[in-house]
Amino acid sequence: MTDTRKPSALRGLVGSRTRTLLAPRVTGQVRYTDDIHLPRMLWGRIVRSPHPHARIVRIDATRALAKPGVLAVITGKDMPERFGIIPWTPDEYPLALDHARFVGDAVAAVAATDERIAHEAAELVDVAYEVLPAATDLQTAIDKPEVGLGKGGKDNVSKEVDLAFGDVDAALAESEVVIAGDYYYEGSAHVPIETHCAIANLDKNGLLTVWSTTQVPHYLHRELSRVLRVPPTRIRVIQPPVGGAFGGKSEPFSLEFCAAKLAMVTGRPVKFLYTREEEFYAHRGRHPMQIHMKVGARRDGKLTGVDARTFIDGGAYSSFGLVTTYYSGQLLTLPAFADTYRFRSTRLFTNKPPCGPKRGHGSVQPRFAFEVSLDKIARALVIDPIELRRKNLVPPNTTTLNGLRVTSNGIEQCLDAVERASGWKDRFGKMPKGRGLGVATSAYISGTNYAIYPNAMPQSAVQLKVDRSGVVTVFSGQSEIGQGCDLMLAVLVADELGLDLGSVRVISGDTDLTPVDLGAYSSRGTFMNGNACLMAAREIKSKLVAAVAEKLDVDPRNVLVTRGALVVVHDPARGVSVTEAIQLAEAKFGTLGAVGHYNTPKLGGEYRGGTIGASPAYSFTAHVAEVSVDARSGFVRVEKIWVAHDCGKALCPTIVEGQMEGSAYMGAAEALLEEHVIGPDGLHKGPNLLDYRIPTSLDVPDLHALIVESEDQEGPLGAKESGEGPLHPSIPAIANAIFDAVGVRVDRLPFSPARVLSALRKKQADEQATATAAAE
């Protein structure tokens, strides 16, 4: 009876299926960045390079400036400062200074009195280019170092990571089976429904306010200051609710700098809104990767070694590429892994839109290669693929061979759950031809131990304001991008203080109002801000308890926070409402407010070539996908996906399930439909929503979200991430299900009808050849 730390049991909010706070989003009441209109606001438009690689010889804005309604034209010379999200690799300019590196690279920007004039004026900016040799695909970048897109111009290398753990060659040599394969991921885009938008306004106090669809308001704040050479104290970044991001808005973009600069130049507010075409060129989508992977195993299925050689198509700039390159190897060692490991990943620059982080950043592509390899091994050894994985699971509370410290680990329960729910034992390998099941697993980080820029300060912080009316306001720098992170903080605070959700407000993503959080990336939001929130809420709680104990004349240890009231443990009829407790505490201690902060525990060693992105906790996922394949057309239909995900603790199951379903949906889309193809001319094959296909609601598989809870020691009330991890297994589970259905492997994404049909025909031809040979 004295345990006051069991919120879910006692207060009933954590784990409940609340949808409070989400209503404005689903009823159209949310006002997005583009909904903001300021008096005298101008429209901006970026002039973009039509060449994949060119030197900018001259920019003549005369014709544009002569057009009525055009107020300003700026070029690279107006902001000659490099930036980049990773402090070690700044290689972009807001507007290209002297070289354009891809079709769509920003070279100038105009501001005009309306959108139409801005677009027309952009066409009137005359740019003289000297066209240069280009590498518009990965192979050319590998084969032609003389294009010189890399640092120093000697080659096209963006980043290389080469790490080994144990003697892989010896392990593979001693293996009973070694599966070697080549896997290719074409690259995909985020396709948020809301395209990038930014508005800037310089007020008469000299304060520059930038509203942006960013996922990293704090980082944008820093970079705006540095690039524009304006003190950070004169800049406010506001991130209105974002209409989808998925990693595609997690770094500064040209439009934010251009809006700010043009606002400073013209003295009027300026808005930029990317068209859908521009959105595809701005990109930062998932990297194309070419992976050669060898995986060895003993006869009993125990994995012996993994050897991976990966080439990563980075596009024109570094973006998060340094991290991508590490992640392409480092995040493979969970949940099942071999005894030895070596990977060498090389990211190359190409004259294509720059790639960056997309949901599941860095590890979706190698995960595909690895999980398909496991399926091949299982087939070779005639072991059930789920059993094969069970034999190789990394246990809880351990450290992987590459130094990932694992705390809670619910992968066994995840495998059990999908096995049971899918009827795996009765159906795998036993269904009619054309129908199949496939399994895959993965693990993902709950934030990283490394701040996005080196500093000793907290990674997340939350400030609470407690009002005597019973309202608690949570100020958090986190970025609500539709993932529901604001609701998570509300649940934590409400639960801790016994409030209902309608009494909690969350203000997020505003550098003037909210403490620093590093941004919505690496699945760090709820984990880090949640911990910060609990720290602050518990400080408030202790004051409420003390004030109530004094009022009721009992020992504070005997005061229990329940939903709506603080009561005496052994006499729950005695108590005061939370609002009254707040007023008692305010009278006793003064106005109530608190700051909570979070930093990851000091974990993760140094590795050759740098640090790794070790996380304070890992989520785990298992998928079983069921597909049907039409052998005549090669058309694959994903019928169902069972998704079991260890999220530590489901603070709000509705949100966790939404994330699981959304991730599996996105994985399935990448498996079957999405490909972000750039032609030899540097042009996107179809930068619009007719040609670039994402599944409509009619195309969505039947998704079954199975929550697994492992109550992690590091997470807020035990919670871990759920926003990215559930994506990874979709692609290999579907690939493996296709094999189960029709016996072919398609090791190149997406699994389009043409590719499947080609594989089926090849198989048929091979079988006929074999039969003919046997007959001869």
Added chain:
Amino acid sequence: MTDTRKPSALRGLVGSRTRTLLAPRVTGQVRYTDDIHLPRMLWGRIVRSPHPHARIVRIDATRALAKPGVLAVITGKDMPERFGIIPWTPDEYPLALDHARFVGDAVAAVAATDERIAHEAAELVDVAYEVLPAATDLQTAIDKPEVGLGKGGKDNVSKEVDLAFGDVDAALAESEVVIAGDYYYEGSAHVPIETHCAIANLDKNGLLTVWSTTQVPHYLHRELSRVLRVPPTRIRVIQPPVGGAFGGKSEPFSLEFCAAKLAMVTGRPVKFLYTREEEFYAHRGRHPMQIHMKVGARRDGKLTGVDARTFIDGGAYSSFGLVTTYYSGQLLTLPAFADTYRFRSTRLFTNKPPCGPKRGHGSVQPRFAFEVSLDKIARALVIDPIELRRKNLVPPNTTTLNGLRVTSNGIEQCLDAVERASGWKDRFGKMPKGRGLGVATSAYISGTNYAIYPNAMPQSAVQLKVDRSGVVTVFSGQSEIGQGCDLMLAVLVADELGLDLGSVRVISGDTDLTPVDLGAYSSRGTFMNGNACLMAAREIKSKLVAAVAEKLDVDPRNVLVTRGALVVVHDPARGVSVTEAIQLAEAKFGTLGAVGHYNTPKLGGEYRGGTIGASPAYSFTAHVAEVSVDARSGFVRVEKIWVAHDCGKALCPTIVEGQMEGSAYMGAAEALLEEHVIGPDGLHKGPNLLDYRIPTSLDVPDLHALIVESEDQEGPLGAKESGEGPLHPSIPAIANAIFDAVGVRVDRLPFSPARVLSALRKKQADEQATATAAAE
């Protein structure tokens, strides 16, 4: 060298003439309530009584509701809950329940798709009235108790206060001179340029947001909850910058309740904007008062006793009337006063727009009577009026006979300053006929010791957020109504932490974002919020100092905050920038934030009939006015006013001078032009800016603001109020100057040409009669 508490000397911000933060207001960039437009917003319009006193027999909205574009009509029955700013006298309904008590009383409200339709629909609401006998002037209210506007309907009394200190009758009986007079103040309005406006929106989370031009967001929050029967946790009150208020927006008004209720009824946002005519009827302006005052003095000028009998015309409702009635007597005993005192003040209800607080609340009218009485005594005793006051000053650090605890008191310096600046000694009584000088003094409160509703919680609180970029955000519940209080907090925080003003943001007046402050009334803003701000800023400062001391390896006592840097006292070349200090402290202590709060010291006794509005500190003012009077027309021109004001410490002299000039301007306007006259029919004589005259910029006297600093022990860095006190002496100084110029007393306001001319003719007639009598 170790004194780190001399911010003005060391950091140079306090006392500097900054105008930072004021720019958006004077350049038109501020967005006021009426600038807010919400999607699908409706317009509201109030249906008002055409009768000064009537029973509402029936309301039929059929015709209004039939009009296309009309969405709803509400009446008193929809919100049958009384409210009022003073918790002991709630006597208003958002819409009259069964009785209308003045022409303009709200009886119904409509919501329609645009403003024109709303106004037309209001005309279509059919209200049947039973007209009742009315009291539309003070004398009728005194003479005809049977009108029954008071509680219980037996009389028209709103409030009576009857207090005596010492044996006044005996003192007056022993006086060498007793001046008795009747004084009348007609009443005046606030005439803010921005009329009342409110917008309400109920979002899909069930949160009711009300934007209002209020001066009391916290109180409005409470009353909206109580009257609408909506939990306070479901209400957010936002006070956008207000375009003038002067006390006229310091209580809830019909429009806020109606906007909220109609938003709840229609599910759409609703805006009300009072027309100028409605603004005059909503009123709460300065009370008409009829004062009979006797003041006695010894031959040497020492005042012996004051006996005041005051009738106060309250209009239809209580409003702040309880306080007004106390203030009409209690605030007269500073800066100069007699040995004994008695006052009896009776506030009566009349069928007129309700009166309330206007800048200088409650004491402007008796101050006029008293300071003119002093002038008459001085004349009678042939003592210089400034000398007469000097003989009767209450000293610093004392308590008045009615229990006001005085701390600092710069009235002597104020008198010296105006005497010197005006050339008093050479010019008073020595100028050509038609030109004259007059003097008057006053004192005023810096907030009251009594919260506007009884509670043990802080009266003001401030929360600080400290950003690692070097920005400090001040969250304060205070109400910026153009008086510059946000700038005051910015100055205090910036000075304390060594920041420049551009690094400080102030967020105020938003019940969701800001801690509770009780409102912008009683000149409490800078005094109370400033103290709260210093408490929070000093907590942050101590962390910065500790972190810097650690970094520089010195004793924290040797770290000094200077502007822009924290340095070592004896070696100021050693130091770190404030921004770096913030980052060091954030790394050492975690994210920085702090709450500061303020409550007045427990002062002020209980008096018969209740408590008095004792203040933690009093400001002091002396005026000398110079007038010219045209004897042919009676036209008075105020040529100059010298205003010396003891504001304790001028945190920002620009703002203090602005307040002094604005106050003197407003006093001069009341002296010469303003009268809020209601006719026997209950109609305002001219509810528009052509008929109700306020001085244009061409009419403004030459104003000379002379700041006197007394460094009060209770105020933030020594500051006291400056927003109201400098108004009071204007009227009597002008009255006394008129006497100096042309030898007539006009004891009834305003000093219109007709009144002055009439007084001159009477004087001429009297003189002729005297001459004739002498000749006979």
